[in-house]
Amino acid sequence: MFGGTNLELEAIKALQIGAGFVDLPPDWLVDRAPTAAEGIDRLTNVQYDVAIVTPPVSDFAIEDLLDRLLSLRRSVPIVICDFSARLTDAVRCMQLGAYDVAGPEDDATAKIQAAAEACRSRAAEAVSEPWREMLVGTSPAIRRTADVIRLVARRRATVLISGETGTGKEVVARALHMASPRARLPMIAVNVAGLPETLLEAELFGHVKGAFTGASQQRIGRCEQAHRSTLFLDDIGDLPLEVQTKLLRFLQEREFQRVGSSETIRVDVRMIVAANVNLLDLVQQRRFREDLYYRLSVVPITVPPLRERREDIPLLANHFIAKVCSQENIALRRMGPGALAKLRGFGWPGNVRQLENAVEMAVAFSGERELLVPSDFTLTGGPLLSSTLRSIALSDAGLNFEQTVGRIERQMIEEALRKSHGNKTVAAGMLGLKRTTLSAKLRSLAAAG
Numbered sequence: 001m002f003g004g005t006n007l008e009l010e011a012i013k014a015l016q017i018g019a020g021f022v023d024l025p026p027d028w029l030v031d032r033a034p035t036a037a038e039g040i041d042r043l044t045n046v047q048y049d050v051a052i053v054t055p056p057v058s059d060f061a062i063e064d065l066l067d068r069l070l071s072l073r074r075s076v077p078i079v080i081c082d083f084s085a086r087l088t089d090a091v092r093c094m095q096l097g098a099y100d101v102a103g104p105e106d107d108a109t110a111k112i113q114a115a116a117e118a119c120r121s122r123a124a125e126a127v128s129e130p131w132r133e134m135l136v137g138t139s140p141a142i143r144r145t146a147d148v149i150r151l152v153a154r155r156r157a158t159v160l161i162s163g164e165t166g167t168g169k170e171v172v173a174r175a176l177h178m179a180s181p182r183a184r185l186p187m188i189a190v191n192v193a194g195l196p197e198t199l200l201e202a203e204l205f206g207h208v209k210g211a212f213t214g215a216s217q218q219r220i221g222r223c224e225q226a227h228r229s230t231l232f233l234d235d236i237g238d239l240p241l242e243v244q245t246k247l248l249r250f251l252q253e254r255e256f257q258r259v260g261s262s263e264t265i266r267v268d269v270r271m272i273v274a275a276n277v278n279l280l281d282l283v284q285q286r287r288f289r290e291d292l293y294y295r296l297s298v299v300p301i302t303v304p305p306l307r308e309r310r311e312d313i314p315l316l317a318n319h320f321i322a323k324v325c326s327q328e329n330i331a332l333r334r335m336g337p338g339a340l341a342k343l344r345g346f347g348w349p350g351n352v353r354q355l356e357n358a359v360e361m362a363v364a365f366s367g368e369r370e371l372l373v374p375s376d377f378t379l380t381g382g383p384l385l386s387s388t389l390r391s392i393a394l395s396d397a398g399l400n401f402e403q404t405v406g407r408i409e410r411q412m413i414e415e416a417l418r419k420s421h422g423n424k425t426v427a428a429g430m431l432g433l434k435r436t437t438l439s440a441k442l443r444s445l446a447a448a449g
Contacts, residue, residue: 011027011028012025012028012029012049012113012116013028013029013030013031013046013047013048013049014028014030014031014048014049014050014051014052014112015030015031015033015039015042015046015048015050015051015052016030016031016032016052016054017033017035017039017051017052017053017054018033018034018039018053018054018055018056018057019034019054019055019058020054020055020056020081021054022052022054022081022109022112023109024109025109031046035057035058036057036058036059036060036065036068037060039051040068043072043073044072047073047076048073048076049116049119049120050076050078050079050099050112050115050116050119051069051073051076051077051078052078052080052081052112053066053078053081053082054081054082062080062093063092063093063096063341064338066078066096066098066340067096067097067335067336067338067340067341068334070097070318070335070340071314071318071321071334071335074314074315074318074319075123076119077099077100077116077118077119078097078098078099078115079098079099079100079101079102079108079111079112080093080101080102081102081108081112082101082102082103094311095310095311095344096340096341096344097311097340099115099118100114100115118138122138129179131149132146132175134171134174134175134178135171135172135175136312136315136316136319137309137312137315138311138312138315139309139312141303141304141308141309142309142312145301148301149172149175149176149179150179152176152299153176153179153180154180154181156270157298157299158270158271158273158295158296158297158298158299159173159176159271159272159298159299159300159301160236160273160274160275160279160296160297160298160300160301161173161272161273161274161275161301161302161303162274162275162276162278162279162300162302163274163276163303163304163305164276164432165351165353165433165437166350166351166352166353166354166433167303167304167305167306167351167352169234169274169276169303170189170232170234170274171352172303173187173189173230173232174187174232176230177232177272180270182228182229182230182270185228185229186229187226187229187231187232188222188225188226188229188230188231189232189234190203190231190232190233190234191234191434191436191437192233192234192235192236192239193234193235193238193436193437193440194235194434194437194439194440195440197240197243200239200240201242201243201246201259202215202219202259203221203222204221204222204223204243204246204247204256205221205246205250205257205258205259206218206219206220206223207219207221207258207259207260207261208258208259208260208261210260211258211259211260212259215259215260218258221258223250223256223267223269224267226267226269227268227269228267228268229269229270230269230270230271231270231271231272232272232274233271233272233273233274234273234274235274235275235276235437236273236274236275236279236296237275237276237277237282237287237288241287241288241289244288244289244292245289248289248291248292248295251271251292251295251296252295253266254267254268254269255267271296273296279296279297280293305348305351306348306351306354306355307347310344313343313344313355314335314343314344316355316356317335317343317355318334318335320355320356320360321333321334321335321363321372324359324360324363328363330363331370333366333369333370333371333372334370334371334372335371335372336371336372336373336374338373338374339362339372339373339374339376339377341374342374342377342379343358343377346379349432350429350430350431350433351432353429353432353433353434354429354430354432356429357426357429357430358377358378358379358429359377361376361377361378361426362377363376409441409445410445412431413427413431413438413441413442413445416428416430416431424439424442
């Protein structure tokens, strides 16, 4: 899937850290740093195609060195060449973020060259495909998503993006839009769950003056705003059945009528929708139209939960650190020893959004420190859910499922708000929700009493 980067045009530039030795081709440009401190200094100031760690490294443990190198240059792959390494050691190093490990029976040069090729190919992708930078990660799942985007970006086919809350479905939608010829115009995004049911039709299709109480002037809807661009509908599973019928007609004909008007308006819109629930389950429950489902899922993309692509955690964490520090106009922070290990060991029920919130809070807690340490990261989610579930007892007489689920939801939201001292943004991060989704749930709970 990589572009045609010709490595023969320029010698591979490698950094070798440690007292060990690997016999590399003579035409490579190799800098050698016998100590970790010297290697860190070189990697800070020079761009390399690959970093090679050759134990022993006297001044750093391997896991701490990996943490530091990844925090410095997340784009540079790290290959560990340890000819006394056991399989369990190799697996552990890969889990900590190493690109590859060369053991006693491996061709170390081949593994190092493969890592350097991957690094250069990613750099070529970034130049020719700027949207690829939005999909942070090198896991197989992220690469498959990029492949699908390349295949369908230039077409008008409707795309259904599925995945748990917080996995980055809107990021995938924006990458798809950026890769398309429609990128010259902004993508129009609508969070279905964040809007009252009574306003959804008018939000999508617009309305004329006097169409309903409060319609004091004509308004252009999101479908019309997205003419010659992309319309993204998030949380599509929350769309009321009445509006589903009108959306189906819009998808079939690419035309609609504003609320209160008989005038038919035609537009050229590319539709992308996202769902954090199984729409087929909603079809079975008669809460979602089957014909609409098949209209929406022309091109399905599934975004995996963060726990299934843990190899991307170091890249994502450093991406969010750079983003937060830039927004706050402060010096760049970096991950200290043990911090990445803590992030990798967590279950991330809120997925990538929860990781972003955790990084933002860690940067705030770090004060003036350059290093982020494990205690800076407040990770919640698992205990919050398990303590609530322990209060449920299923008797022989059964229970009211809807009421019980509603009670669990209310308890979790109340506990998150208590722990965040009423801060809805922080509470939403704890629950792996968007702030608008949390606000919609709070309105629903208030209406229910």
